[in-house]
Structures are given as C-alpha cells and as structure tokens.
Amino acid sequence: MSEATAQPGARMTAEIAEQPHVFGELLAHRAEIAEVATRIAERRPRFALLAARGSSDHAALYAKYLIEVLLQLPVGLVSPSTTTLYGARPDLTDVLLLSVSQSGGSPDLLEVTEAGRKAGATTVAVTNTAESPLNRAAEMSVGIRAGQEQAVAATKTYSATLLALYLLVDAVRGGNAEHARALPELARTTLDTTEQAVAEAVHRYRFADRMVTTGRGYSLATACEAALKLAETSYLSARAYSGADLLHGPVAAVDAETAVLALCSAGKGGASTREVLEAVHERGADICAIGSAAADVPAAHRIGVPDCAEELAPVLEVLPVQRLALGLALERGGDPDNPRGLKKVTRTR
Template sequence: MPITTPAAGSLMAAEIAEQPDVWRRLLAETRAADSDLARAADLIARYRPRFVQFVARGTSDHAALYGKYVAEIGLQLPCGLVSPSTMTAYGARPDLAGVLMIGVSQSGGSPDLVRSLEVARECGALTIAVTNKADSPLALAAAAHVDVRAGVERAVAATKSYTAQLLTLHLLFDRVRGGSGAAAAALPGLGEQLLAADDRVALLAQRYRFATRLVTTGRGYSYPTAREAALKLMETSYLSAQAFSGADLLHGPLAMIEPQVPVLAVVADGVGGEAMGHVLPRLAEQGADVFCVGSAAAVERASVGVALPAGASEELSPLLEILPFQQLAQHLAIARGGNPDAPRGLRKVTETL
C-alpha cells in the first residue's frame, strides 16, 4: 500500500484540538491523594521554601513564567527564572538552601536543564521536575517528578504540552496552598467552546498572510501568553515577532508600531486586562491593526479578535487565551505555503549546553 503523507498542519491541528481531553485526564489523574502531583505538593509544603526558581527553555520557559506569577501571587513567595549557563557554563555554585527549584520541560532531555537541577540539588535546593516523560533524565535528576500527561506530541511546535504544563503548575501550587483544584473543572468545556471558532480564526489568518513582523503584548498572567504566541508564529510562519508586556511596550517600543505592524493583544478579564486599558488607546493612536484575544468588551475595541468564553478565573485564563493563537499560527503557516508540523531547521528536542 502507498504511504500516505499527512496534510500540512494536520498533526498540529489534531494536538490543538486534543487539549480539552488532556486537561480532563490531568484533572482526573492528579486528584488522588497519592498522585505524583500530591506527593510533590506535600514535599513543597513540608519544605516551606523561602524562594522559588524555575529553569526551562523555549515554550516551557513561558510555562515557567506563568508559574512565577502563580507562585508570587498565590503563595506570596519571591520567584525567579534561572539562567542555566550560570551553573552549566560558568560553574556557579550558589547557596540554595531553602530554595525550591522547578525544572519545566516537555521532553525532560535538555542537558543544561538536567545539569541545572543536579547542581541545585547539590547546593541544597528542593528540586521538582515537571515533564511529559516520567523516565526522562530531568525527571530522574529531581527529588520529585510531576507528569503533565499530555501524551505523545508529534508536531514540532508544542501546543498541548504547553497548556498541560500551565494546568500542572496551577494544580501543584493550588494544592500547596490547600486548594482542591475545583476551579479548573470548567476548563475542558470552555476550551471546546473556544476551539469551535477554528473556521473564524482560519479566515482571520488570511489578514496577516503578507506580514513580515508583528508584536504581541499582554500583562499579568497573560504576559506568558503573549510570549508564547510570538514564539509559535516565529517557529511556524518564520515571522519576526516581538513580545512585550503592555507596560514595556509603552516605554519606547510603541514608536515602531504602525499600520503595517500588526499587534496581537491579550486583554482578558481581571487585573492584567484592566492594566491593558491604557495600551489599546495608544495603539489606536499609532494606527495599529490589533488582533485581540480577551473579553468581549476588549475585542470590540480592537480591529478584529476572538472573545473568550466566561467562566475561568484570571489565573486560569491563560489556558484558554493561547488556543486562538495556536490556531492562528497553524493557519497562517499554511496560508504562507509552509507546514507547521515540521518547521524548517527545528527538531522536537533541542539540546543546549
């Protein structure tokens, strides 16, 4: 029989559509008192960290940035993002007593992340790995591992593993602070409702078919969404995409905004969305074409956009916010003649030292 080649973008599309089921599985399998997530949360609670550090690369780095917001706001702990080279290339051996270091990685195979956790453990930190592979080197290097349960990811551009990481970090910290994870129960249904707008996003993608550069922006919990949206467009459509917090955008970069530079803005309900209220009028003054994902009121103020369904807290909104941007990246890549399942020059596991 002849070998059938999958249509361009079919793998990415399937994995985008799979996300609500991934969330259901994750919610069900981490509910037990003896789950890997429960054990990790118990370790953290007993350790009582004074500081939290995250180490990650690429898409997982954006999940780690989300985790930073959750831990700083929900646990009231100072947090930071590790520069792995300080320990792997420069040989730094900081005093990490009382520090919780969390390594976030889809594959768990990046040598610099593995070495960072090894060094952190040697230097006194409690180390937790959050990966999609329980037998990965990163998982084995940590004191405890939490499986994001995304399943095999075949497209090069990460989609379902990203939102599974977000949900895992939310559930982990929610458990540490005594929560039950109940706030996330509505997410799968809301995700399915949002993904049903795929045809509309495909049509909107044609609007940016000839764009050469763009800007993404958001604030608070939504800032990681802006960064991940930029990465997805860069790696699938080969666009020059720059991500800024809404605050940073107004401190200089606004000057480069013009009608030929589309802006993808995340303006969800909540404190972060309210903070973006000062940004949208300034973008309008620059004549920007704004694609907004967020509240219905914010979308009405933009050029075009996708309104988020009501029902998710501001902390959980990023799991929904990224879905239209994933769809946009997939459809835009195809419209530009590419294949988002196999971006040129990229591999599923990137090895950095």
C-alpha cells in the same frame, strides 16, 4: 497517517484538538500532583527558582506569576548558562527549584537540576516523559500527561504544562482545583466558538511581515508563546512585550504597518492592557484582541474566549493563538509540522 500521505499541519491540527481531553486526564490525576504539593508545603521554601527552555520557558513565566501572587513567594528565572558555562553553585538551601521541560531531555536543565539538588534545593521536574533523565535527577516529579506529541511545535504539551503548574501551586496553597474543573468543557467551547474568528484573522494577517504580541499579568506568558509560535511556524518576525514595556520605548516603532496581537482576558491584567492598546491604536496599528475581555478594547479584529478565573485564562487563550499560528503557516505555504531547523530539545553546548 503515514509521513508520505500526511497533509501539511495534520499533526499540529490533531494535537490542538486533543487538548480538552488532555485537560480532563490531568485533572483526573490531580491527587498525584497534590502529593508533591504537600511535600513542598511541608518544607516551607523561602523562595522559588524556575528553570526552562523554549515554550517551557513561557510556562515557567506563567508559574512565576502564580507563585508570586497565589503563594506570595519571591521567584526567579534561572539562567542555565550560569551553571553550565560559568560553573556557578549558589547555596540553594530552603529553595524550591522547578525544572520545566516537556521532553525532560534538555542537557542544560538536567545539569541545573543536578547541581541544584546538591546545593540543597527541593527539586521538582515538570515533564511529559515519566522516564526522562530530568525526572530521575529531581527529587520529585509532576507529569503533565499530554501523551506523545508528534508535531514539532508544542501545543498540547504547552497547555498541559500550564495546567499542571496551576494544579501544583493551587494545591501548595491548600486549594482543591475548584476553578480548574470546568477547563475541559471550556476548552471544547473555545475551540468550537473561535474557529470562524481565527479563520478570518488568518485571512486578515496572512501578508503581515512583522507582528508585536502583548499582554499583562498572567497573559504575558501567552504573548511570549504567541510570538514564538508565529516565528517558528510562519517565519513571521514576531516580538513579545509586556504592555508596560511596550509603552516604554518600543511603541515608537509601531505604526499602520504593524500587526499587534493582544491578549486581553478579564481581570486586572486585561484591564490594564486597555490603556496600552489605546496608545497603540492611536498610532494606527492593526490590533487583533484575543481573550475573554477582547470586546472591551480597541481592536480591528476580536477573538473572544470564555470567561474563567484570571489565573487560568492563559490555558484557554493560547488555544486560538495556536490555531492562528497553524492557519497562517498553511496560508503562507509552510508546513507547521516540519518547521525549518526546529528541534524539540534545546542544546546550548
């Protein structure tokens, strides 16, 4: 499809639909990820650091939960400017540094990775571009195998990054991707069964001026990604909070004019979100619940997602989120394939 004849949102629509296939491809090559995992496990890192920007930062947040819960290792999120602007060079001996970048072209992350490797870290790049500068800078690399992404807003590269990170962490702990093997089919089911509910949500929230997104546990990453997608494609004023943080002050700003997008998948995170949503519901907010436990929370609108292992829920629950962002952008007269002022690679200096 040429640029001249392409309909608004055509690329984003196509790339959302590709995700079940992308998951299948990634799972078919999980042995390559397992090789990297074996080398990491042999080094027995004492803690992990995660470096990322944009949507990849939300994937890194997901990885933070995976590593802390499944590997029982402390994890920190790197502030790239401490390296690029302030020249900090901490000793990273016995530290695992994961640099997550869909393009592999972020100058910030490249500098962080190069500095980290010189400081003794085990450096691993997680990217969609095999020949990227980031892959060359890191000692090891994990490819997310999403294929070329033409839409500016990340969809398939984001979800593929989540799955790649899960496969890596699962393999480090000695797993064999047992819980992930059904994801391609579950993703197809999610896209097929949520289409009508997403369309109804687009109609319901097309005039919303501001939206709060929330989730707990693994789903916090999806809440953060949802806020970014809504802001960058629909130009909504969207803000993400963990459920716990939402109750510590920001809930005071929630009222009947506030739309709340809540990620509620089965498991400990989803169960703890119920209390949060009850408080938000009492303040009159219009709640849209997305996830495998959406039926269990107070909400004006629900988008159910197939059940899976809690640590994999973000891979599925982000699919209707992406479609919601796409639909709202089109309904509000925008083109999510060409959002204003948005670029793939983040540069901060």
